[in-house]
Amino acid sequence: MTADPVATFALGNIARSPGDSTGNNSSKSMELEAFWAPFLLLHLGGPDTITSYSREDNELWSRRLLEFLFQVVTAIYVFMRSLRKHPLSLLAIPMLITGILKYGERTLVLKLSSAKKLKDSLYPAPDPGPDILGRDTVLDMDTVTQMGTSTDLVPVRIEKSECSNPKDDYLASHFLFKRFRYLFADLVLGYHEQKESYDIIRIRSAAEAFKLVAIELGFMYDVLYTKATIVYSKFGILLRCIYLFSHIFVSVFFLIIIQKHAYPTIDVCITCVLLFGAVVLEIFSFIALVLFSDWSKLWWTKLKNAKRVSTSCCNCLLAINSKRWSRSMGQKNLISYCLERVSVRSFQNVFGINELWSLTWKDVNDDLQEFIFKQLLNKGKKIEEGGFTVELCKEFLAQRGDYALSERFCLDEFRWSTLDVEFDHSLLLWHIATDLCYYSDFNEDDPDNLHPKCKIISKYLSDYMLYLLIMCPNMLPKGFGEMRYRDTCAEAVRFFQKTVSRASHRSDKSSKIRKACRNILQVNTDSSLERKKGDKSKSVLFFGCRLAKQLQALEFEEDGMNNIEEKWEMISEFWVEMLAYAGSLCEWKEHGQQLRKGGELITHVSLLITHLGLSEKYQVRSRLGIWSAFFAEMLAVIIVIEIASSKEWLSVWLDCDSVSVVYCLLNPNYQPPWKLYVAGIIVALYHAMYQDTGFELLSRRLVKQLQALEVEDDGMNNIEEKWEMISEFWVEMLAYAGSRCEWKEHVQ
Known part of the structure; x- marks a missing residue:
């Protein structure tokens, strides 16, 4: 992060140094210092593997453009000032050109990766639709049906032929990535995109699905934070070759031809280091470009499928492992953290050191991936069976633990801790309850007595969700x-200060937590708890204790059989639902922010949910495969008439609420086989199917309605009242938009 200011400072110092000097050594030293200026531009251009450290850097590309212009002018000024008839001036020319190109690349990539430019690049070309004023235009029913069932909502319809082998990880990941970037730009996709993504994911195992998502997010990371948009193209590869050969040429020329003894030794050493560093960085970038990048592996895969290169060579290159994300999740435990606050020194609490020390990390292992994927895939199958309808999709997305409880007929008993409270309230309640149940069921003599779902899934996901609440609240x-959380911690610390003895501070961590949980469970949490707590504090410590006691009561059925495994399976499913619910509501820009830190598990789960059809980002069609209520009613009328005709009925009663459909049936120009004229019903039909186009006609209709308000029944002109109504409408629109805007956007 200090490379940019250091290079800028050095370039400024070189520019400020005097252009001529009476001493011979000073003159020679100035020649080398002028030769360094292009190298500083190279360093300002940065490596190919990183261009920005956050999304905010991309949004400030215009500031980078000004810096680029200023630094280039400064470097050219230094070069022209020292331009003389000596070899170093000639060597500086290729370095200056490559430095300007690399620095310009970085500025251009920042612009292309900004949110607005990324969204603009994905927008389709403006489509005014057919000319509805052309009276001679005629559309038959086949054309209308194609219009009604069109799902070409994205600018580029990605044909499935591009993913000729859906079982290949890189081809499938790139195929899905082309869809995912539209969602990242807050655009929507159509039914076919939803179905094709689901077909690719459902045939995979949990490990394969998570690997697919990891590759896909790697593509997105490269687009947002590296020079991938330029590097992985024919022009980009050509530039890389030019950079590498120019650096090698300048280095060899300097080492062989330049008389180094004529220059100060320290300056020659610095020049050699700069040349060596430039060559090494270019070689490293080139190797990473060819061998270790997912983009290059995608390219090699396409070549292998096209049989243009040796299959064995491609397999060797594809076998090279590239670590895409940490495969770890943060852990934050409330009870453990509060116990540490009681025992550690006060200055650690003041400076927040204990808050960071209390964080741990756990691996996202295969068992956890398998359980998460299995639960999400089951919901995806139900969405598919239901025809990917909007209602079913919203129903599954709204589940945050209630589905796991309702499957075991205990939702009513636990509704107070799920649906009746806010998400963060429910999260803290179940986090505390999971911890209390975990250490209550934990047997010190037999640490492996618990079911793996308890140790791996319930406990880890519970601590991970609290980690997100504290460290990544925007997600x-x-x-x-x-x-x-703060109120609950304050109450827990006060409780532990009264109940935990000083002798217990010297015991091991596990024993200390187990004793603390036992003390919490001994507290009376009957119906008088609400009256004792009041509304002032938002602490949920003992309400979580009440929930834990309810969960413990589920262990014994009427026949006395211990069903502890079923209880922990329910808790595990609850936390997966909570994770999926949070992931589906998190904005994609927040997921993008976490990619620069290695990625979060919730981001991978969110993308899996989307590919399985569980997302409101799809323009989901109805069960009839059509887009509007009017078109559905129109087809229903057609079917009724066809049935009546086949049965030779003389009359049929149609209960139809659509004026347009009635007009179509009463129109004397109407003749089978349902040819609809633009002058009639096709105008309304077109607007019903394409609600995002053709606003001009709708605006004219609105203008006529507003003009009709000017004359009342008594003939009095009420134009002032009309304009007062329009003014109030726009004030309400402004207030609505302001209430929906986040405060951080207002501050920006």
């Missing part, structure tokens, strides 16, 4: 989570 639904 979770908005609420008072941080305030509830």
Whole structure:
């Protein structure tokens, strides 16, 4: 991060140094210093593997453009000032050109990766639609049906032939990536995109699906934070070759031809280091470009399928492992953290050191991936069976633990801790309850007595969700989570200070937590708890204790059989639902921010949910395969008439609410086989199917309605009242937009 200011400072110092000097050594030293200026431009251009450290850097590309212009002018000034008839001036020319190109590449990539430019690049070309004023235009029913069932909502319809082998990881990942980038730009996709993505994911195992998503997010990371948009093209590869050969040529020329003894030794050493560093960086970038990049592996895969290169060579290159994300998830435990606050020194609490020290990390292992994927895939199959309808999709997305409880007929008993409270409230309640149940069921003599779902899934996901609440609150639904967490911690610390003895501080961590959980479970949490707590504090410590006691009561059925495994399976499914619910509501820009830190598990789960059809980002069609209520009613009328004709009925009663459909049936120009004229019903039909185009006609209809308000029944002109109504409408629109805008956007 200090490379840019250091290079800028050095370039400024070179520019400020005097252009001529009476001393011979000073003159020679100035020649070398002028030769360094292009190298500083190279360093300002940065490596190919990183261009920005956050999304905000991309949005500030215009500032980078000004810096680029200023630095280039400065470097050219230094070069022209020292331009003389000596070999170093000739060597500086190719370095200056490559430096300007590399620095310009970085500025261009920042612009292309900005949110607005990324979205603009994905927008389709403006489509005014057919000319509805052409009276001679006639559309038959086949054309209308194609219009009604069109799902070409994205600018580029990605044909499935591009993914000729859906089982190949790189081809499938790139195929899905082309869809994912539209969602990242807050655009929507159509039914076919939803179905094809689901077909690719459902045939894979959990490990394969997570690997697919990891490659896909790697593509997205490269687009946002590296020079991938330029590098992985024919022009980009050509530039890389030019950079490498020019650096090698200048280095060899300097080492062989330049008389180094004529220059100060320290300056020659610095020049050699700069040349060596430039060559090494270019070689490293070129190797990474060819061998270790997912983009290059995608390219090699396409060549292998086209049989243009040796299959064995491609397999060797594809076998090279590239680590795409950490495969780890942060862990934050409330009870453990509060116990540490009681025992550690006060200055650690003041400076927040204990808050960071309490964080741990766990691997996202195969068992956890398998359980998450299995639960998501089951919901995806139900969405597919239901025809990917909007209602079913929204129903599954709204589940945050209630589905796992309702499957075991205990939703009513636990509704107070799920649906009746906010998300962050429910998260803290179940986090505390999971911890209390975990250490209550944990047997010190037999540490392996618990079911793996308890140790791996329930406990790890519980701690991970609390980690997100504290360290990544923007990725979770908005609420008072941080305030509830602080109040709960304050109450827990006060409770432990009264109940935990000083002797227990010297015991091991596991024993200390187990004793603390036992003390919490001994607290009376009957119906009088609400009256004792009041509404002032938002602490949920003992409400979580009440929930834990309810969960423990589920262990014994009427026949006395211990069903502890079923209880922990329910808790595990609850946390997967909570994770999926949070992931589906998190904005994609927040997921993009986390990619620069190695990625989060919730981002991978969110993308899996989307590919399985569980997302509102799809323009989901109805069960009839059509887009509007009017078109559905129109087809229903057609079917009724066809049935009546086949049965030779003389009359049929149609209960139809659509004026347009009635007009179509009463139109004397109407003749089978349902040819619809633009002058009639096809205008309304077109607007019903394409609600995002043809606003001109709708605007004219609105203008006529507003003009009709000017004359009342008594003939009095009420134009002032009309304009007052329009003014109030726009004030309401402004207030609505302001209430929906986040405060951080207002601050920006």
